[in-house]
Amino acid sequence: MIRLLPLLVMLSLVGSAGAGETNLVAQGWAAYRLGEFDRATRFFESAGPTDAAAVYGLATTWAWRRPKEDRGRAEQLYHEVIRLAPASEWAAWSWLGLARLQHVVPVGQEPNYPKVRAAYQAVIDRFPRHPASTEAFLQQQATLVAALNPNEARTALAAMEKFLAEQPQSPYVSAVYSLQAECFQTLGEPAAQLAASLRAWETTEVDPENPRSDAAGTYWKLATLAEFEAGDFATARKFYGKLIAEYPKDQRKFPAKQALARMAELESRLRAEGAPR
Amino acid sequence: MIKWLRNSAALLVVAGAYVWAVIVIGSHRVKESPPGMITLRIGHWQLESGVRDAFNELAAEYQKLHPNVRVVQDAIPESTYGQWVTTQLMGGTAPDLMQVGLGLPGPVWLGYFKRYFVPLSSVANQPNPYNAGTELEGVPLRQTYRDGLRAAYVPEIQEYMSLSLAQFGVRLMYNRDLLQKLTGRAEAPTELREFLAVCAQIKAHGLAPIAASKYHFWMWQGKVFDVLTYPALRQGDFNRDGSMGNDEVYAAFQAGLLSMQYPPYRASFQLMREITDHFQTGYTGLTRDEAVFLFAQQRAVFLATGTWDFRSLETQAKGVFEVGITDFPRPAATDPVYGEFVEGPAYEAAQFVGFPFGVTRTSRHPDVAVDFLLFLASQKQNERLNRIIGWIPAINGAAMDPALAKFEPQLEGVYGAMPLQLGGETSIKWMQLMSLYQINQISYDELARQYEPFYKERGLLDFQEARRDWRRALANNEQFLAGIRAAALLADAARTPGAWLKYRTLTLQWQLLPEIAQARQLRLVEEGPAGGAVAPYEYTAAVVEKIRHEVNR
Numbered sequence: 001m002i003r004l005l006p007l008l009v010m011l012s013l014v015g016s017a018g019a020g021e022t023n024l025v026a027q028g029w030a031a032y033r034l035g036e037f038d039r040a041t042r043f044f045e046s047a048g049p050t051d052a053a054a055v056y057g058l059a060t061t062w063a064w065r066r067p068k069e070d071r072g073r074a075e076q077l078y079h080e081v082i083r084l085a086p087a088s089e090w091a092a093w094s095w096l097g098l099a100r101l102q103h104v105v106p107v108g109q110e111p112n113y114p115k116v117r118a119a120y121q122a123v124i125d126r127f128p129r130h131p132a133s134t135e136a137f138l139q140q141q142a143t144l145v146a147a148l149n150p151n152e153a154r155t156a157l158a159a160m161e162k163f164l165a166e167q168p169q170s171p172y173v174s175a176v177y178s179l180q181a182e183c184f185q186t187l188g189e190p191a192a193q194l195a196a197s198l199r200a201w202e203t204t205e206v207d208p209e210n211p212r213s214d215a216a217g218t219y220w221k222l223a224t225l226a227e228f229e230a231g232d233f234a235t236a237r238k239f240y241g242k243l244i245a246e247y248p249k250d251q252r253k254f255p256a257k258q259a260l261a262r263m264a265e266l267e268s269r270l271r272a273e274g275a276p277r
Numbered sequence: 278m279i280k281w282l283r284n285s286a287a288l289l290v291v292a293g294a295y296v297w298a299v300i301v302i303g304s305h306r307v308k309e310s311p312p313g314m315i316t317l318r319i320g321h322w323q324l325e326s327g328v329r330d331a332f333n334e335l336a337a338e339y340q341k342l343h344p345n346v347r348v349v350q351d352a353i354p355e356s357t358y359g360q361w362v363t364t365q366l367m368g369g370t371a372p373d374l375m376q377v378g379l380g381l382p383g384p385v386w387l388g389y390f391k392r393y394f395v396p397l398s399s400v401a402n403q404p405n406p407y408n409a410g411t412e413l414e415g416v417p418l419r420q421t422y423r424d425g426l427r428a429a430y431v432p433e434i435q436e437y438m439s440l441s442l443a444q445f446g447v448r449l450m451y452n453r454d455l456l457q458k459l460t461g462r463a464e465a466p467t468e469l470r471e472f473l474a475v476c477a478q479i480k481a482h483g484l485a486p487i488a489a490s491k492y493h494f495w496m497w498q499g500k501v502f503d504v505l506t507y508p509a510l511r512q513g514d515f516n517r518d519g520s521m522g523n524d525e526v527y528a529a530f531q532a533g534l535l536s537m538q539y540p541p542y543r544a545s546f547q548l549m550r551e552i553t554d555h556f557q558t559g560y561t562g563l564t565r566d567e568a569v570f571l572f573a574q575q576r577a578v579f580l581a582t583g584t585w586d587f588r589s590l591e592t593q594a595k596g597v598f599e600v601g602i603t604d605f606p607r608p609a610a611t612d613p614v615y616g617e618f619v620e621g622p623a624y625e626a627a628q629f630v631g632f633p634f635g636v637t638r639t640s641r642h643p644d645v646a647v648d649f650l651l652f653l654a655s656q657k658q659n660e661r662l663n664r665i666i667g668w669i670p671a672i673n674g675a676a677m678d679p680a681l682a683k684f685e686p687q688l689e690g691v692y693g694a695m696p697l698q699l700g701g702e703t704s705i706k707w708m709q710l711m712s713l714y715q716i717n718q719i720s721y722d723e724l725a726r727q728y729e730p731f732y733k734e735r736g737l738l739d740f741q742e743a744r745r746d747w748r749r750a751l752a753n754n755e756q757f758l759a760g761i762r763a764a765a766l767l768a769d770a771a772r773t774p775g776a777w778l779k780y781r782t783l784t785l786q787w788q789l790l791p792e793i794a795q796a797r798q799l800r801l802v803e804e805g806p807a808g809g810a811v812a813p814y815e816y817t818a819a820v821v822e823k824i825r826h827e828v829n830r
Binding site: 025026029032033034035036057060063064065066089093100104105106107108131135138139142143145146147148171172174175178179182205206207209210211212213217220221224225227228229230231233248249251252253254255257258266267270271273274275276 | 388391392398402419425426427430432435510517518519520620621624626688689690691692745748749751752753755756759760762763764766767775777778779781782784785788789790792793795796797800813814815816817819820821822823824825826827828829
């Protein structure tokens with residue numbers, strides 16, 4: 001019996017290996033979320049160098065831990081995940097991880113945007129319609145929008161129109177409309193900016209557990225955009241009204257009431273002045 | 278044997294004393310906490326007698342429902358609270374419930390929340406069982422709070438980490454007897470000109486009209502001086518979020534839309550001068566206690582105070598003089614100097630909720646600790662707790678002490694729009710000049726002459742540093758989002774939608790759109806607002822013509 005004991009122990013270990021590795025990965029992420037990166041690294045390393053999920057955890061830890069980050073090592077490990085399981089979920093997120101390393105650069109450096117966009121394109125090409133790919137697409141378009149240049153804005157608008165036509169049910173449509181609104185702002189097209197902002201609001205996802213994700217700020221932005229940029233007083237009134245009614249404790253309630261009075265006053269003055277000849 | 282006894286006598290006495298002590302302490306402990314009894318420890322920094330009395334009374338009430346639970350308080354002075362928290366948490370000896378937020382920098386508390394406290398999100402989203410039989414029965418806990426429990430939510434963790442038990446307010450307290458004796462008035466005036474006349478009358482009797490200190494100054498600044506700057510919002514809120522960021526003020530200065538000579542800014546400082554002239558001499562060098570002492574000794578008539586101090590001040594005055602509470606004085610709309618800048622009353626955020634407690638991970642009875650916290654946060658018991666202490670309840674529908682009615686926040690009004698410091702050198706310069714202005718060593722014109730060119734020139738460097746901070750924050754956000762993403766990837770099917778929703782919304786809010794906002798901000802600072810000098814809340818000619826066409830159609 002004593003002779004059989006090591007064998008029984010080995011068999012039990014083999015039997016539980018998969019569960020154990022998963023557990024180690026979960027423990028690694030739990031430590032990561034607590035900011036205990038050394039411990040996270042140990043858990044991920046213990047899961048073994050061939051476990052793609054663990055290697056992905058290790059790569060992400062080296063990429064974003066502060067202090068002692070090692071971007072080179074992170075990059076190497078992301079490539080290792082891609083080599084180990086090229087078609088896996090972890091590979092998709094690793095491709096995005098590589099792109100994010102190019103985009104979120106250390107303080108004092110500026111991202112090389114053509115390279116950043118190419119890195120996002122690599123995710124889009126390899127994993128079409130995967131959440132990592134959609135995120136890559138949005139980040140890619142955001143780099144174009146952030147250039148605040150009409151040409152880039154038009155390029156981004158065309159790409160996003162295509163996205164909306166192909167994936168109208170994507171949970172990211174609100175983000176796409178938000179980016180479109182930014183493009184229209186750059187292009188100086190307030191009516192289209194307001195329309196895109198309204199679509200972003202209509203399709204927005206709300207995290208019900210987050211008390212800070214209220215709509216007061218959105219209502220205010222829509223109302224002021226309608227009032228001052230688009231000259232659409234009906235829409236402005238609607239959203240000032242919603243802010244007052246739904247968020248009576250918000251600091252913008254008083255300015256919203258002022259805005260309603262201001263619009264009425266302008267209309268009254270212009271009515272009195274009559275139509276332009 | 279005798280020799281041995283003689284030699285060991287001292288040792289035997291010590292041993293005997295030790296055995297006696299063990300028996301006495303042990304029997305005392307057993308008596309206090311018999312087998313099966315759960316002892317909850319609650320640590321806080323509120324040394325006011327009212328708080329301890331309130332906890333004792335509520336603990337006794339709780340024990341009626343749960344006879345096996347007793348509550349023991351650890352009341353720690355504010356000055357050592359941070360060190361105490363650190364040693365208790367790291368040593369694994371922390372109380373079950375701990376008041377959070379004082380004595381340590383924010384990032385340290387954030388780290389402690391992650392490592393040492395139990396997330397309370399599941400509790401926040403469930404009804405409070407102790408609200409049964411009230412109109413809050415069945416309502417999720419967070420919706421029973423006056424602030425929607427916003428103060429307890431830690432965005433960096435995406436969890437509720439504490440439950441607050443009180444709300445706070447700031448008002449002006451006055452010595453009613455002294456006011457009547459010196460001015461013939463029983464009530465303090467709230468209109469500025471009347472108030473200043475009353476102060477002049479008091480001063481003529483050789484007393485300080487207003488007791489103040491560097492601690493009290495911010496109350497006056499926030500409630501009286503800053504609100505005059507509200508019109509600046511229309512000049513500089515470029516991102517149209519309804520509040521003025523320091524970067525926006527800087528951009529507005531660079532674009533020539535704002536300056537130190539902007540009339541509401543000048544007016545704010547003129548009002549500051551007019552009122553602080555009635556503070557006691559040297560107030561900027563005094564501490565909170567020194568101002569309170571002056572008031573308690575009846576050498577001043579007015580004192581700005583928060584609800585947290587109100588009850589103890591009232592107790593000190595009991596039998597000596599009658600205390601009154603009033604709103605801060607403000608200029609009327611007809612005021613010849615300030616009237617044109619007065620657009621409304623001062624807004625007071627309903628979110629000024631505090632007295633927060635978290636449950637520590639080392640608690641041996643976290644479920645009981647949470648239950649006791651829910652008991653304290655129930656409508657009925659929160660009302661009772663705050664009535665004893667003299668604070669405002671944090672829970673909807675919990676009635677406040679009528680004496681505190683004047684502390685009820687003003688939820689509709691104007692707010693300040695003059696954040697002139699960009700951090701770094703500009704902040705240091707501003708503080709230096711403000712100190713000189715406060716003690717009347719320089720005029721406003723001199724302050725403006727010294728500060729504005731420095732602010733415009735040096736501000737760019739501070740602004741760029743702020744951008745570097747934003748880049749650092751971007752990496753921290755990435756770190757955090759990777760953790761959320763992993764949670765979503767590893768979550769079971771039932772939890773996955775919620776986890777992914779959180780991930781998507783945070784990615785959009787923290788990473789995707791801020792990059793564009795930062796780009797617009799930079800362009801604003803470097804090139805000024807688009808379209809020349811049109812302020813963000815000004816109509817363009819095109820909009821006016823469009824509306825003209827519509828109304829005359």
